[in-house]
Amino acid sequence: MEQPQNDAGVSFSSQPEKLEPDSHNLENSVDDELSADEVNDSPIEEVRLTVSIKDNPTLPCLTFRTWFLGIMACATLAFLNQFFGFRQNSLSLTSVSAQIAVLPLGKFMAAVLPKKAVRLPGTKWSFSLNPGPFNLKEHVLITIFANAGSSGVYAIDIITIIMAFYHRHIHPLAAMLLTLTTQLLGYGWAGIFRKFLVDSPYMWWPANLVQVSLFRALHEEEVRPKRGLTRLQFFLVVLISSFAYYVVPNYLFPSITALSFVCWIWKDSVTAQIIGSGRSGLGIGSFALDWATVASFNGSPLAYPGFAIINVTVGFFLTLYVLIPITYWTNTFEAKRFPIISSHIFDANGHKYNVGLVLNETNFEFNQQGYDDYSKVHLSIFFAFTYGLSFATLAATVSHVTLFYGRIIWQQTKTAFRDKFDDVHTRLMKKNYEAVPQWWFYLLMLIMTGLAVVACEGFGGQLQLPYWGVILAIGLVLFFLLPIGVLTATTNQQPGLNVISELIIGYMYPGRPLANVVFKTYSYVNLVQAINFL
Structure with missing residues (x-):
C-alpha cells in the first residue's frame, strides 16, 4: 500500500491497518521497504491510527538549526515560566508554544542561511548551517529541547522559601547544586x-499522540478536500479562534471563569457562598465560559483515554459532592470552624496559622514549647481529603x-x-x-x-x-x-x-x-x- 509522503520525506498512512494485538502480519500488502519482521504494527489501536510505521534515517537531525532554535526555545520557556510563576494567577507556557513558533523560524533559516560548510578553526571538523529543508525530525528535537525547560525548576521554591519567607541566607553554590541535582537525577532514572x-x-503515552498528530498536521502535505479543510488549515483556524477567545476570560472579563448565580442571589448568606461559589465552595449552580476552568480537574479530553476520564470524573463527584458535604455539615473534626475549601493551615481559633510562633529563629528548628503554647495545626476538610486521598492513590x-x-x-x-x-x-x-x-x-x-x-x-x-x-x-x-x-x-x-x-x-x-x-x-x-x- 503506497502511503503519502510529506515534505520532510517521512510518510504517514492516511488509513492505517487495524490489527489484533497479537497479530504479526498486516492484513493487506505492505510497502516493499519494510522487511518481513517489521510488518506488524503496534498492539495499541490509538498508536496504529496515529504513528507512522516508516522512517527515513537519512534526514539530518542534529543540525545547526536544531541546536540554535532548541537552546533558544529551552532558555526562553525556562525564563518566562519562572518569571510568570511568581504571579498569583500564574501563566504557564508549554512546549506546544515552542512547537508552533519554531516552525516558521526553521523554514526561514532554511531559506536564508548559506549552504556552504563552516570549518571550526584549528580542527578538521566542519558543519553546514543549512543542510536542506527544515524537516520533521529537527522540529521534534527542538520541541524536546523546549520541553526540558518548560516544566520549571521546583527547587527554586526552596530558595524562595528561605529568602522571601524565612528571611535567611543560602550559599549561592549550595543553591546551584540543589537546583542542578534535582533537575538531572531524574534523567538518570x-x-x-x-x-x-x-x-x-504497551507503554503508549497517550499525551504524546496529540503531539504526533500536531507534527503531522504541520509537516504532512495534504490535498484539501472539496469544500473542506486540510489538517493544517483546521489547526490554524482553531489556533487563531482559541487565542482570540482566550483574551476574553483572562483579560477583558475574568469573572466568567466562575459564574456563581447562587452567590449572586443570596449574596449575604454564608451557606449560599459555600454551596455556590466556584472558587472557594462546591460550585453547585456555577458554570464557566473558560476552557481552562472546565478542564482543570481532568485535563484535555483529547489527550486522556475515555476510561481514565470517566474514572476521574466519578471520583471527583464522589469526593466533592458526597464526602466533603457530609463531613463538613456533620462538623467532623470541627470542620465548620474553617473554610470548606482552602489550602491554608489554621490555628484552633480558625485564623491562619502563625508559623513564626513555632519556629526557633536561632537554629531554624521546630519549637515544641511554642507549639504547645500556641495551637495544633488544622486543615480545611477539603485539604484533609486531598492529603488522605494522596496516600490512597x-x-x-x-x-x-x-x-x-x-x-x-x-x-x-x-x-x-x-x-x-x-x-x-x-x-x-x-x-x-x-x-x-x-x-x-x-x-x-x-x-x-x-x-x-x-x-x-x-x-x-x-x-x-x-x-x-x-x-x-x-x-x-x-x-x-x-x-x-x-x-x-x-x-x-x-x-x-x-x-x-x-x-x-x-x-x-x-x-x-x-x-x-x-x-x-x-x-x-x-x-x-x-x-x-x-
Whole structure:
C-alpha cells in the first residue's frame, strides 16, 4: 500500500491497518521497504491510527538549526515560566508554544542561511548551517529541547522559601547544586527504566499522540478536500479562534471563569457562598465560559483515554459532592470552624496559622514549647481529603500496576534481557539509530548523587538534610517510578510523591522544615523529571 509522503520525506498512512494485538502480519500488502519482521504494527489501536510505521534515517537531525532554535526555545520557556510563576494567577507556557513558533523560524533559516560548510578553526571538523529543508525530525528535537525547560525548576521554591519567607541566607553554590541535582537525577532514572517504559509496545503515552498528530498536521502535505479543510488549515483556524477567545476570560472579563448565580442571589448568606461559589465552595449552580476552568480537574479530553476520564470524573463527584458535604455539615473534626475549601493551615481559633510562633529563629528548628503554647495545626476538610486521598492513590497505583500489568512487566523484563521486541517502532529505532549507552545514565546518577550529598552536608548544613536523606529519597523514587510510570504511560494520570515524602521525612527527622522540603524535592521532582524525560 503506497502511503503519502510529506515534505520532510517521512510518510504517514492516511488509513492505517487495524490489527489484533497479537497479530504479526498486516492484513493487506505492505510497502516493499519494510522487511518481513517489521510488518506488524503496534498492539495499541490509538498508536496504529496515529504513528507512522516508516522512517527515513537519512534526514539530518542534529543540525545547526536544531541546536540554535532548541537552546533558544529551552532558555526562553525556562525564563518566562519562572518569571510568570511568581504571579498569583500564574501563566504557564508549554512546549506546544515552542512547537508552533519554531516552525516558521526553521523554514526561514532554511531559506536564508548559506549552504556552504563552516570549518571550526584549528580542527578538521566542519558543519553546514543549512543542510536542506527544515524537516520533521529537527522540529521534534527542538520541541524536546523546549520541553526540558518548560516544566520549571521546583527547587527554586526552596530558595524562595528561605529568602522571601524565612528571611535567611543560602550559599549561592549550595543553591546551584540543589537546583542542578534535582533537575538531572531524574534523567538518570529515565535511562535505567527506558526498556520498560519506552521500548515496551504497551507503554503508549497517550499525551504524546496529540503531539504526533500536531507534527503531522504541520509537516504532512495534504490535498484539501472539496469544500473542506486540510489538517493544517483546521489547526490554524482553531489556533487563531482559541487565542482570540482566550483574551476574553483572562483579560477583558475574568469573572466568567466562575459564574456563581447562587452567590449572586443570596449574596449575604454564608451557606449560599459555600454551596455556590466556584472558587472557594462546591460550585453547585456555577458554570464557566473558560476552557481552562472546565478542564482543570481532568485535563484535555483529547489527550486522556475515555476510561481514565470517566474514572476521574466519578471520583471527583464522589469526593466533592458526597464526602466533603457530609463531613463538613456533620462538623467532623470541627470542620465548620474553617473554610470548606482552602489550602491554608489554621490555628484552633480558625485564623491562619502563625508559623513564626513555632519556629526557633536561632537554629531554624521546630519549637515544641511554642507549639504547645500556641495551637495544633488544622486543615480545611477539603485539604484533609486531598492529603488522605494522596496516600490512597499511591497505594492503589502499586496494586493496580501489580494486578493488571504484572505479567506484562515480567514478560518485558525477560524480553529486555534478550533485547528482542515485538513493536515495529522500537525495532526501527534500534535498526537506524544508536542508543545512548546505559553506562552514561549510571554515571549521571552517581555524579548527581554525590553532588546532592555535598549540597546537603556541606555549606554548614544550611539545607538541614543529612546524606542518608538523599539516599532514602532516591530509594523512594526507585520503588515508585515503575508503577507510576506504567500508570502515566497508559492513562495519563501521574500521582506524585510530594505528600508521602513529607510524611516519611517528617516522622524520621522531625522539627527541621528545610530538611522536609529538600527531601520532598529529591523524591518528588526526581520522579517527575524521569517521567517527563521518558
